[in-house]
Amino acid sequence: MNNFPKLHNAAWPGVVGKGGEGDDPIIELDQLLDMTASAEVNGRRFDGVDLFLFDPHVSIDATDAELEDLAERVRSRNLDIGTVVAPVWEPTGGGPAMGGPEEVEAFLTQVRKACQIGQKLRQIGVRPHGVIRLDSASSVSEWVKDPEGNQSKIADTFKAACDIAEEYDERLAAEGEICWGGMQSWRKMVDLLERVGHPERLGFQADMAHTLLYLMGYNAPEDAIVASDFDWSDTAAKEAALKELTHALRPWTIDFHVAQNDASVHGTGSHDKTGRHCLPDDPNGKLDIAKDAGFWLRDEHGDVLKTIKHICWDGCMFPNEVMTKPDTWNKILASMLEVQAAHGWQE
Template sequence: MKENNYPKLHNATWPGIVGKGADSEPVIAFDTLLEMTAAAEVDGVKFDGIDIGLFDPHFPVDSSADGIKKLADKVASFNLEIGSLVAPIWPPSGGSAMGSKEERAQFVTQVRKSCQIAQQLRELGIRPNGVIRIDSASTPESWTKDPATNTKLIAQTFREAGDVAADYGEKLAAEGEICWGGMHSWKAMIETLEAVNRPNIGFQADMAHTLLYLLGYNSPADRILPADFNWNDRDALAAGLRTLTQALRPWTTDFHVAQNDGTVHGTGSHDKTGRHCLATDPNGKLDIATDAGYWLRDDKGALTKAFRHICWDGCMFPNEVMTQPKTWNDILASMVQVRQLHGWYE
């Protein structure tokens, strides 16, 4: 029997930027992240690719065609492919998806630029699959001032962005994270996606972030697990994950493997959101390989094969941790376990 080779296993580059900077730790260079990703190996298995954030200082969204070609050549030189991209839709270059007409236009413009890069990377043969990630670029606090109107505005902006993406043959995925207004709870996320109603706009699930959906952070009325939940009750946690994934899985077009200890965390200028933990963190509440199956299999346990690649997301780890080879080998080992349990061979 041949080893599963799908979904492909990707690392992410944006954890070298998110939560870093002047008010935190130095940004980790793009090339350093490439080198560490390519160097990781577990029993002969290596990462297949990387997912990339299209923002300074790693790779600016205004890069030229020549710059895009150089990016493709650089990634290929490490024997890696490129998967999903993150559009830099936040102010000041972008704008709130529920903001003024001008802000929403800026949002759509940044999506268009991201789609142009995505298309060129496909044409260069370095990006065989993947989506473009977006969010509302708005806080839950500002959204709650007028939920109905703000959801309508977000949906309108997303539709316009989706129509642009369709022109380039691209799909968009809205990030399920508690720090984004209109997608800060699982019910709000579904309401937003239903209002968008575009076939090329779906949901990006991150195991660390979606765990916080169960607890109702920023939306207590939408919590699935009780306030006094005992994390040792695996049956109750499994039931909660089934409820969550049954609701969101049909929308899910991009998937991040991750660990969470049941708390929120923010570093630097990044708002508090689900804390990413190391794959081997003893305080992690998820059985990574088992719980990934709630997203990768349908309600009857059959593989959905909805994702050609899956990605590890570990934002806001200290630089000291992120520059240790063991960190990436442990992460890769968890990814391999996910593929062994829920993957397939082609």
């Protein structure tokens, strides 16, 4: 029975996209922790959670005492903390990575605060592995006004973020999501990572739901790998496309989200449209989750990489009605266990 990679649930779906479609309120962190800890499949449970450093879950300005309290709340449920998300966007105190000096400084300030929190949680002993997640906090519509200039600005900002991460011995993972300028396609994501050129500090976060949209070139048709009328029932063609995508991005991948997608986009609240997250048993899902995760978690020869110590389920923008059902989390945990069994290892 494999015990790695560890299985984590994401807490940010309790915040992201809330207050929009359906007017769903935020789900409190303790409720999410309880639901995560209560999920069980054949005696197996989640090992931890990944967190959003944003009120009301975890303040980016949390004191040491508040972080100690957070650690105790997590540990009391037999969970660990893994990856944490830096709130780098303008509405949360940050600014676009391709913005002016003040906006870039705001972006980097949020990165620094997130690294400080990540380091503190490691020192407390509740965060054995994980990265700091970020993105460009820039819109695609603004980025396309000056692709070369804006890509260069984002790269410079990310280089400065790498310097900050090095101070705290943290690693940063750039989120592969079509709604972020300079990161809206797989080619542009690889280009950005290469421009920054610090793989020891900046890598890629792959989410199976978001990267499926990379295949389609939704916000960058020039980088599409499959046609807009692609036949998703053609398993061989889908796998060939996934091989091309993962060949380019796998060497950079340091954080991984298990997810399902129906090849459509979705957005609620203030969140722009991005790859729709679906339940693992969604009849419209285009991914064979356990099998397709292997394109990311195994190398070109089919060997398990063992480079990612935990994987996380991301179900952003699920309605609260779905998120508060215990069966939802049991289904998700079962899917995660299948990935661990297929591509994991023992330590």
